[in-house]
Amino acid sequence: MAVPDPDAWWRSAAVYQVYVRSFADGDGDGTGDLAGVRAKLPYLAALGVDALWFTPWYLSPLADGGYDVADYRAIDPAFGTMAEAEKLIAEARELGLRTIVDIVPNHLSDRHPWFRAALAAGPGSPERELFHFRPGRGAHGELPPNDWPSQFAGEPPWTRVADGEWYLHLFTPRQPDLNWAHPAVRREHEDVLRFWFERGVAGVRVDSAALLVKDPALPDFTEGVDPHPYVDVDGIHAVYRSWRAIADEYGGIFVGEVWLPDSERFARYLRPDELHTAFNFAFLSCPWDAVRLRAAVDDTLAEHAPVGAPATWVLCNHDVTRTVTRYGREDTGFDFATKRFGTPADPALGTRRARAAALLSLALPGSVYLYQGEELGLPEADVPRDRIQDPMHFRSGGTDPGRDGCRVPLPWTAEPWATPWLPQPPGWAAYAADRQAGDPGSMLTLYRRALRLRRTLPGFGDGPLTWLDAPPGVLAFARPYGLRCLVNLADAPVVLPRHSEPLLTSGPLDAAGRLPRDTAVWLRA
Known part of the structure; x- marks a missing residue:
């Protein structure tokens, strides 16, 4: 067996997204902070992830959840200090956890x-x-x-x-867009990259990565007419080539937030001298449907193949309805334009599907990103309207519930946070991490087992995938070293193929040893 290249850790990594404000509260003021993260590093190491991605922790008025940055070289006092950030990076690395920070190049805070x-x-x-x-x-x-x-x-x-x-300001008025034709803008961001690489971060996530360069004429926009005046403008690639040279100096990597429907244009961002990886939003927004999920996987792998980049797999993040709730709805896809208050969901159905989706995403080739609380099976929270803070809600005239429902503070214990910045719903004690830790049937236990197998068994992560013959509604594929993954999205149970041992199931098999509906299994052939 070939020895994996340690410098290419990112090709197979399991990365855990930390939304600091809602992760863990170290000082009891109701806001998550770096002290809280540092206290939970052993939990994250035991979970089995390889790296931590932190959404912006910089000085910010928090008009848009920290994506309005006032100073990239300062930690917001609500979260801690630069010294604490440096300690966190070092302590995480001692536990085998790399750190990825978030850079927002399209805009700054109006307080900058x-x-x-x-x-x-x-x-x-x-x-x-x-x-x-x-x-x-x-x-x-x-x-x-x-x-x-x-x-x-x-x-x-x-x-x-x-x-x-x-x-x-493509986003809120509190987030003025930068002019990337100006050399000072480019120099400043290159200096910021060096600043964080020198503090030991392993990578950078690039927010709104396709938006920063604009047509200098700022012409009117016509739907469907190319080229677009501010999305995926060709000059953007010179920026990322200059960034890649800096990352290569430090052994760092980039993951881009690139929302593009054109697969050929998308792949340009992943050329060997640009970004290392980019988030796979086609898979994230795909409905719970076998045909469409298989197409999303095929399209993703085909997009990445020409440039030799690994795929990334994401089920939810800090902007998207939580997986348990989305998969429990009649419409199991995701679209910002369709978010509405009061959309009904079946939590039991959503949880069963989310468990199966976890094994599916963790078995696919490439890297995977987990959003905090996903391993606890958290649903989307119904935040009272008078407590909503997300600007998406207010700019929609109050029709869009916004993104606060997936940003509610995590329940570490049955006792809720003291005066949390967003209220924890009644009943969330059932999802508490300390309760789930000792439960062999919990979502947390499932994730711990899956991540341990993914890390220790050869065949997972980067590498080939071969689809296997399967009944309609069933996804079945082979990975190297005899690994198999089956996901049953059909109405009836299915018989498992010949195998030497079942490695892990997302739910129990039926009395006849068959795989039930909305259930996944890992096998060794």
Whole structure:
């Protein structure tokens, strides 16, 4: 057997996403912090993951969950200090856990010194050249400079300032977009990358990775007409080539948030001199349907093959309805545009499917990302309307529940957090990590067993996949070294193929030893 290249750990890694604000509260103020994460590092090591991805922990007004960064070289006081971050990175590495940080290159916070200087300097100033300031249209400049839609529902992505000019913000007005044609913008982000690599991080997740470069003319947007003026503009690849050279100096890696329907355009971001990996959103948003899931897997592997990049598999994250709730609904796919209050879900059905999906995703070739609480089987929380903080909710006019439902603080024990920044729902004691730890049938136990097998048995992670003949509604594939995975999405139980031993099932087999509906199994052939 070939010895795996330790420098290519990212090709097969299981990465755990930490949303710091809601992970663990070390000082009892109701907000998660770095002290809380450090205290839970043994839990994460025992879970069996290889790396931790931290959503932004930088100084921020938290207008958009920390994705409005005011200073990349400072930790927000709500979370701790830079010294604590450095200790966390070092302590995690001692336990075999690498650290991935989040960089948000498309925009900054409106509290960032650059933007405050731009507002003070006025039209035509060098300070405003770092952003996209423009005069308005109309007789008196009262209309936005173009007709671009916002990435959030609601108002156009332009805000007018007191001197009459408008500035661009594809997200909220608190997040002004940077001008990536300006060399100072590129230099600053290259310096930020070096800053964090020098503090021991192993990788960087790139937020909204396809959005940062804009057509300099800022032309109007016409749906379906190429090229797009701000999504996947060709000049973006020069940015990532320069970043890759820096990462290679430090042995670091990148994972990009790239939402693109065109597989050929998507693959360009994964060329050997650009990003190492990119999230697989086709799989994340795919309904619980055997035909469509198989197509999503095939399409993903085909996208990555020409550039030799490993696939990544994700079931949910800090922006997406939690897996248990989504799979318990009539519509089991995911689309931001269809999120509504009061959508019914069957938690038992959703949990059964989420358990099966866990074994499916962990058996596929490449790396996998787990969102905090996924290993506890947490459902989406119904956050009271007067406690919602997510700007997606407010910019939709109150129709979209936003993303706070998947960001509620984790239940470590049956006792809830003291005054948590988002309320924990009644009944969440049943999901508490300490209760699940000793339960052989719990979601936590399933994840621990699956991750241990994935790490210790050859054949998992990066490598080939071969589909096997199976009845309609059943996904069956082979991995190297005799590993097999079957997932039954059909209505009736199915007979298992010949095998030497069952390694793990997401739920019990029936009395006849068959695989029930919405259940997965790992076998050794």
